[in-house]
Ligand SMILES: Nc1ncnc2c1ncn2[C@@H]1O[C@H](COP(=O)(O)OP(=O)(O)O)[C@@H](O)[C@H]1O
């Protein structure tokens with residue numbers, strides 16, 4: 001579903017966002033992208049949905065060569081991907097409902113279909129009563145859930161989440177991981193960027209470890225229940 | 237779901253998105269409409285003035301005729317008259333030619349004099365000349381045309397004298413030329429002002445929308461889904477601004493005209509000043525829409541350059 005071949009991203013200033021990253025994420029997989037702050041997690045996600053262009057290397061997402069897409073094709077790719085942004089990126093002067101419905105509207109869903117989907121998604125996230133409110137009147141946790149609802153309402157092929165539990169108290173963080181796990185269970189391929197050790201300890205998923213832009217390790221958890229061990233499968 | 241159906245729904249969604257955007261940020265909309273309509277009031281007032289000036293000339297032109305007097309006391313024979321009439325009617329600028337025989341001219345004079353008509357009885361013979369009254373086509377009722385036609389008639393030996401109220405017509409034409417000259421300068425100035433206003437509102441809209449458009453793109457909006465709401469908003473603003481400007485101007489017209497009726501009569505004559513007709517109102521609304529639309533497209537270009 002996602003393939004990267006020797007991808008470099010060098011920012012105009014000369015700083016490396018990611019450097020020589022190669023990896024593959026299969027359909028239906030769930031992986032964490034971890035590493036310290038500044039390791040290149042956000043950059044890697046932005047490369048995947050076409051918000052950044054790689055300096056060199058190839059990126060394939062859902063069968064499309066992202067490094068070579070026209071802006072129209074980038075738009076249609078983004079319609080099939082759900083992204084949870086670190087800073088939410090909600091439309092400040094639109095209601096919660098409109099913020100969540102926008103992806104469906106862009107994709108050309110009927111009004112009835114959009115209403116039904118948005119409503120049931122918001123209810124599932126405990127936001128049914130905030131549908132007509134503006135994002136700024138919501139708490140940080142509620143805004144985070146609106147961002148998640150928007151990313152998931154159209155049943156995306158792929159979910160890219162950038163620190164979806166950052167700045168949240170642990171209970172809320174677990175709620176949100178449950179929602180993401182739900183989407184995964186329904187077939188969405190998931191890539192979650194996080195540097196939250198609590199989260200990593202709790203869930204036994206594949207981990208891609210970045211540091212200073214390089215992919216240091218690509219590890220799968222031991223399948224034995226109870227004892228979680230990590231086996232390095234790829235070392236540079 | 238068929239593809240055309242989906243496309244149509246996306247189109248409607250984009251329009252709805254634009255309408256909701258206007259509702260979500262009514263202040264930006266109102267401010268833009270306000271500033272745009274201020275400029276449009278000036279422009280419409282200017283056009284109204286020009287409209288009335290030209291209506292006066294048009295009105296005057298309906299009564300306008302060139303009178304060609306023949307030699308007095310020597311009425312030409314019928315074939316000669318017929319050939320003269322033919323010659324006059326051959327001119328493309330001429331709409332109608334009426335021959336007034338000396339006897340008829342005398343009858344008219346008699347009617348005009350009324351009780352004083354007795355003085356005419358002492359005349360041994362009719363001293364009045366016959367004349368041709370030439371009315372012109374609407375498009376030719378300008379001082380320039382009049383002068384050309386009068387000069388042509390003057391050259392014809394059978395015609396003794398040509399009259400067309402030249403002083404009045406030429407004085408008026410001078411005034412109109414002056415008005416047109418000042419008007420052209422004023423119009424250019426207004427256009428500059430209007431452009432400044434539109435680009436100001438664009439800056440406002442771009443500022444209000446930059447973040448929103450960035451987010452729209454991130455969640456998969458293509459160029460048209462971003463542009464369409466913007467264009468809709470611009471057209472609505474333009475239409476609303478034009479409507480507001482026309483309403484304000486109409487109010488000023490209704491209140492102001494009775495107050496200045498007397499000085500106005502000096503300029504317009506006995507005619508009442510007229511307001512825009514339905515067609516002109518439609519044109520001004522269309523102008524507002526076009527202005528808003530162009531503004532929106534320009535601001536899109538500016539946005540795409542900046543990102
Ligand atoms: N827009 C940018 N311009 C220049 N450098 C950037 C930009 N975004 C990120 N970087 C640099 O790229 C590196 C990786 O950043 P980022 O991808 O945000 O890491 P993470 O998300 O893991 O914290 C950092 O050194 C950062 O300073």
Ligand SMILES: [Mg+2]
Nearest residue numbers: 041042086162
């Ligand atoms: Mg980051």
